[in-house]
Ligand SMILES: Nc1ncnc2c1ncn2[C@@H]1O[C@H](COP(=O)(O)OP(=O)(O)O)[C@@H](O)[C@H]1O
């Protein structure tokens with residue numbers, strides 16, 4: 001079963017503005033609001049794929065209760081801690097004329113360390129080796145940046161595999177505990193190593209260095225260019241597919257969800273690569289962070305091309 005943790009959930013407010021201009025008055029042609037945050041999106045996609053998932057985390061205020069209601073209505077099992085303050089609203093500006101997605105993510109309200117400890121107890125009270133734990137997304141400012149590192153280390157003691165998808169200090173710390181799988185995008189990987197990555201060969205080289213730290217699988221997502229899937233004895237480039245893009249928000253989460261599902265159900269490496277590419281590509285064809293239909297994922301999977309890299 002796939003457990004997700006969202007320490008910094010969000011309402012994603014998607015605003016469509018044709019020809020968005022910085023420093024001007026822009027008029028929205030449509031808005032939509034989705035329950036989001038990385039772990040929550042992962043659970044949404046796992047559910048779409050027919051997998052078993054449970055969402056954990058911390059939900060502040062009335063927006064938090066809205067998200068809980070949404071998860072309940074979708075039949076996504078969840079166990080959140082409710083707190084004071086308000087769940088953040090993240091703004092996503094979609095300009096379909098200029099083909100841009102602009103994200104403005106709020107920091108999220110402060111969470112007391114007691115709440116983090118309470119959540120930790122909740123998660124590790126019921127975990128066993130059949131659980132796959134997904135740790136993804138930012139954390140509010142006052143949460144220690146080694147929290148994922150700590151939870152990956154505890155998970156290992158239970159024989160639990162972990163997936164890490166985060167940025168900055170959280171990633172730098174988290175990687176020290178060797179998660180089973182990590183999925184950075186290019187910006188996140190460049191931030192981690194402190195330099196620009198020139199081309200695919202360089203990306204493979206850097207990913208192989210990460211494997212030496214004890215990570216089993218590195219998946220490097222590259223937006224419309226597709227993704228690299230790297231493990232000890234195999235490196236694959238799944239080529240990006242041209243689709244009608246509505247919103248790229250949640251594409252990375254969908255990829256993580258399908259990878260988790262693939263690991264949970266024992267798919268082989270090639271199948272996992274194609275399946276997770278298909279889930280992510282299908283996601284970009286929907287507005288906001290709505291998940292696509294399962295049928296669309298299956299039809300895209302048939303079009304995924306895998307190139308093996310030496
Ligand atoms: N514009 C796009 N066209 C087609 N596929 C896309 C596009 N953007 C993202 N994807 C798919 O979603 C995956 C994850 O997207 P990416 O932007 O790399 O991740 P993140 O959301 O974590 O930054 C990509 O590897 C690709 O398969």
Ligand SMILES: O=P(O)(O)OC[C@H]1O[C@](O)(COP(=O)(O)O)[C@@H](O)[C@@H]1O
Pocket residue numbers: 008010011012035036037038039041090105136137138139248249250251252253254289
């Ligand atoms: O926790 P962070 O890093 O601020 O990210 C939160 C945002 O990322 C999302 O989970 C989408 O992430 P991806 O586009 O990487 O899949 C949104 O739902 C949310 O607004």
